Amino acid sequence: xxxxxxxxxxxxxxxxxxxxQFLACLDPDxxxxxEKYEALREALVKFLDWRGAPFPxxxxxxxxxxxxxxxxxxxxxxxxxxxxxxxARMVFLQSLEHPRNNRVxxxxxxxxxxxxxxxxxxxxxxxxxxxxxxxxxxxxRELIIExxxxxxxxxIDHRAALAERLGIPLNALRSRAQRIRGKLERCxxxxxxxxx
Amino acid sequence: xKIGQRENLIRxxxxxxxxxxxxxxxxxxxxxxxxxxxxxxxxxNELIDSYVRGKMSGADRxxxxxxxxxxPLHRERxxxxxxxxTNIDQTVGGAIEIGEKDPVVPWRSRVSDLLHWPRPxxxxxxxxxxxxxxxxxxxxxxxxxxxxQIAKLQNETxxxxxxxxxxxxxxxxxxxxxxxxxxxxxxxxxxxxxxxxRLRRQPPSSSSAVLSFLLTPAAPVRSEKAPPQSxxxxxxxxxxxxxxxxxxxxxxxxxxxxxxxxxxxxxxRTGKVMFGKARAFVxxxxxxxxxxxxxxxLILFGQTTDGRSEEIDRYFFRVS
Numbered sequence: 001x002x003x004x005x006x007x008x009x010x011x012x013x014x015x016x017x018x019x020x021q022f023l024a025c026l027d028p029d030x031x032x033x034x035e036k037y038e039a040l041r042e043a044l045v046k047f048l049d050w051r052g053a054p055f056p057x058x059x060x061x062x063x064x065x066x067x068x069x070x071x072x073x074x075x076x077x078x079x080x081x082x083x084x085x086x087x088a089r090m091v092f093l094q095s096l097e098h099p100r101n102n103r104v105x106x107x108x109x110x111x112x113x114x115x116x117x118x119x120x121x122x123x124x125x126x127x128x129x130x131x132x133x134x135x136x137x138x139x140x141r142e143l144i145i146e147x148x149x150x151x152x153x154x155x156i157d158h159r160a161a162l163a164e165r166l167g168i169p170l171n172a173l174r175s176r177a178q179r180i181r182g183k184l185e186r187c188x189x190x191x192x193x194x195x196x
Numbered sequence: 197x198k199i200g201q202r203e204n205l206i207r208x209x210x211x212x213x214x215x216x217x218x219x220x221x222x223x224x225x226x227x228x229x230x231x232x233x234x235x236x237x238x239x240x241n242e243l244i245d246s247y248v249r250g251k252m253s254g255a256d257r258x259x260x261x262x263x264x265x266x267x268p269l270h271r272e273r274x275x276x277x278x279x280x281x282t283n284i285d286q287t288v289g290g291a292i293e294i295g296e297k298d299p300v301v302p303w304r305s306r307v308s309d310l311l312h313w314p315r316p317x318x319x320x321x322x323x324x325x326x327x328x329x330x331x332x333x334x335x336x337x338x339x340x341x342x343x344x345q346i347a348k349l350q351n352e353t354x355x356x357x358x359x360x361x362x363x364x365x366x367x368x369x370x371x372x373x374x375x376x377x378x379x380x381x382x383x384x385x386x387x388x389x390x391x392x393x394r395l396r397r398q399p400p401s402s403s404s405a406v407l408s409f410l411l412t413p414a415a416p417v418r419s420e421k422a423p424p425q426s427x428x429x430x431x432x433x434x435x436x437x438x439x440x441x442x443x444x445x446x447x448x449x450x451x452x453x454x455x456x457x458x459x460x461x462x463x464x465r466t467g468k469v470m471f472g473k474a475r476a477f478v479x480x481x482x483x484x485x486x487x488x489x490x491x492x493x494l495i496l497f498g499q500t501t502d503g504r505s506e507e508i509d510r511y512f513f514r515v516s
Contacts, residue, residue, distance in 0.1 A: 043233055047223050050210055050240070052267040081227055089220065122279070124327060129279045131335075148245065148284055175234045181241060188276045195331045 012069050022068040025080045040081050044088045053092055063088040128191035132184050140180045147177040206239045211256070212263035241277075248278045249285075406481075407435045411494060411511040426513035430489055437480040439496050441468065444508050446498030449478045456491040456512075487515045
């Protein structure tokens with residue numbers, strides 16, 4: 001890429017029109033396009049998360065920016081989700097070149113001499129957990145507590161019974177519990193950031 | 197693929213044991229099938245839970261710590277899961293009680309051991325107490341602020357709702373008024389339409405219009421130049437023949453109408469009418485049918501106070 005073209009790409013800003021064009025490629029119906037966008041975003045974030053990216057959401061935003069820019073430039077993309085997945089991988093690999101994103105194994109972390117007492121965040125986290133649990137709707141709170149209560153064989157039976165009681169398939173229960181857990185995690189993360 | 201194999205593949209993916217090509221292919225499969233994606237997510241949670249509860253096998257734990265926990269995001273997730281599961285495991289009867297029980301921190305203890313970090317307990321406790329105090333105060337203030345905001349929003353919503361309701365009532369009332377006006381107008385239009393129809397169907401009235409014709413006196417007696425003969429169209433209904441008096445003043449007047457052949461049509465006494473102060477006319481009302489097409493002579497007589505009749509003028513006219 002030439003210097004001028006690279007500068008043009010850096011200067012490129014996502015516009016409402018370009019984003020609408022991107023959504024339209026996912027589905028002609030705006031509501032369904034929005035749903036597909038959310039699902040695609042969630043999947044890509046999780047893929048990069050599972051690959052160990054420290055800031056997967058930022059990388060996925062960059063991915064969507066790149067794909068949207070391509071569409072705006074007139075490129076025809078047949079399968080937008082697959083294309084986005086390919087771009088996301090590339091963005092992730094590029095991000096590894098950045099020192100901020102280098103993965104370090106726990107064993108490889110250098111010993112740190114701490115002169116000041118290290119603030120123990122576990123109690124903050126407990127407070128945050130309590131806070132975030134109570135922010136959940138009562139129905140969701142009960143569901144996630146029930147879902148993760150038991151262990152092993154007992155747990156499987158317990159979940160089956162819970163699904164039956166709620167009148168939903170086990171898969172749907174699992175999916176619902178995961179989403180609540182995801183929300184809970186994000187809430188706790190935000191809460192911990194504020195309180196430490 | 198059997199369930200065991202599938203589960204194994206997912207675990208290998210999550211623990212970073214797949215090649216880049218296999219990883220990519222696997223993700224594309226997940227992208228196309230939401231159910232499979234959810235399943236991998238569930239297995240990830242199972243792995244975390246199993247690690248936190250100390251149920252993971254040695255090899256898996258090594259891989260988990262070597263790969264999965266290399267990500268700060270994952271470490272955060274595991275810590276959160278630990279806090280959550282510890283509380284659930286310690287809870288009896290489903291009620292969550294936080295802060296009253298000793299936390300079980302197996303994974304973090306292991307991490308701490310790994311790093312050999314010094315932990316001055318007293319200092320940590322003080323910092324923690326400070327953080328809790330600040331956090332509690334902040335939380336209280338935030339709650340007060342949010343409660344105030346919620347109350348304000350609720351008031352605004354209620355006020356807006358009442359205003360909308362009033363506006364709605366006004367509009368409904370105005371609508372009713374307009375509907376009434378429209379109904380009245382519609383009725384009036386119907387009445388006018390019916391009236392118009394009735395008038396259209398009604399034959400023209402024979403008595404409503406009275407045509408007046410001013411007759412010009414015959415000339416030979418008084419002038420050398422004959423004026424044009426009066427022309428009257430054949431009329432339907434009533435008509436009135438007017439003869440202007442030029443200064444003559446009699447007690448009574450009489451007219452005799454006859455055809456030019458001398459056949460008398462009528463003979464009547466009649467009066468005088470004044471038009472303003474200067475002009476006077478003798479009038480002769482005639483009905484339709486009394487005059488047919490043809491030429492006529494009208495002779496005007498004045499009756500003196502001693503009973504004599506004097507011819508005033510003769511009028512020739514044609515009905516055509």
